[in-house]
Amino acid sequence: MILTKEKRITGIFFPIVLGLLTAFGPFVTDFYLPVLPEMSGFFHAPAALVSMSLTTGMLGLALGQLFIGPLTDKYGRRRILILAMALFVIATLGCVFSPDIWTFNVLRFFQGLGGAGGIVISKSMASDTSSIVLVAGAVLALPMAFIAKDTQ
Template sequence: MKRKHNSELFLLLYLGILSAFGPFVMDMYLPAFPVLTEFFGASSSMVQLSLTASTIGLAAGQLFFGTVSDKYGRRPALLTALGLFMLATGGCLLAGTILDFIAFRFIQGLAAAGGIVLSRSIATDRYAIGKLARMLALIGAVNGVATVLSPVGGGILSEYGDGWHGIFWF
């Protein structure tokens, strides 16, 4: 019985981390906006457009990954989302212009949406009503904590890490 409890705890942590992709994508790099403006030699409006692009990507990605996971299964959709997220994050790190950065932020938001949608879908597939409500509440709590801690963590990584690059490496 101990093994089942451990696997439920692991699943809860895993789904919580997946659901936190949204706040990480949206909020973690906010403290680095001034540094990004200077790095790309862009206006603050262009740097803010990267936030808009990732938000649009998050919205579109939820529609896309929800449909894909229903048709092809949760695992292939999740692996695709995670792989695309890693590639887009690498693209953000290597972006030479603000327009490249904005495009990669859109893709990053699109991919992060897979984690948001699939964390809830996997919980729904796995648990019955009573247990499902508890799991979704805990996943939501992790998401809420991530929303609050993301800008703080981003500020720390930006200050003591490798500037804005440190945020994206994390």
């Protein structure tokens, strides 16, 4: 079987993108943990409200995984993935420019909701594509190994 240049690029690019999409869950939680103490001073808010942003992000991540899977089965993976990534980017920009802690916490929920799309859809796409199932398993295992290393 002779692979064209386009097939080789797709064959390499697809598992890499799937592997990167699995990182959205940890990105929602781990990326801003070092600055949690400083956020309390920035927003002039109690530490409990700042810590609630972690909870709202995880809640969005959990609820998103429950709903995004069935939505992708009904409406297709590509459309829902684009919407989820757009929601993630918009919510992240909103978090950056949040005027108060309450707005920040609400936007963290939507950031988690959008990040859940990356997790769910990447795993679904890996299992949907029969020629890439074995490779995708190995590619998806690599980011998970880094994530597990970070939590210990």
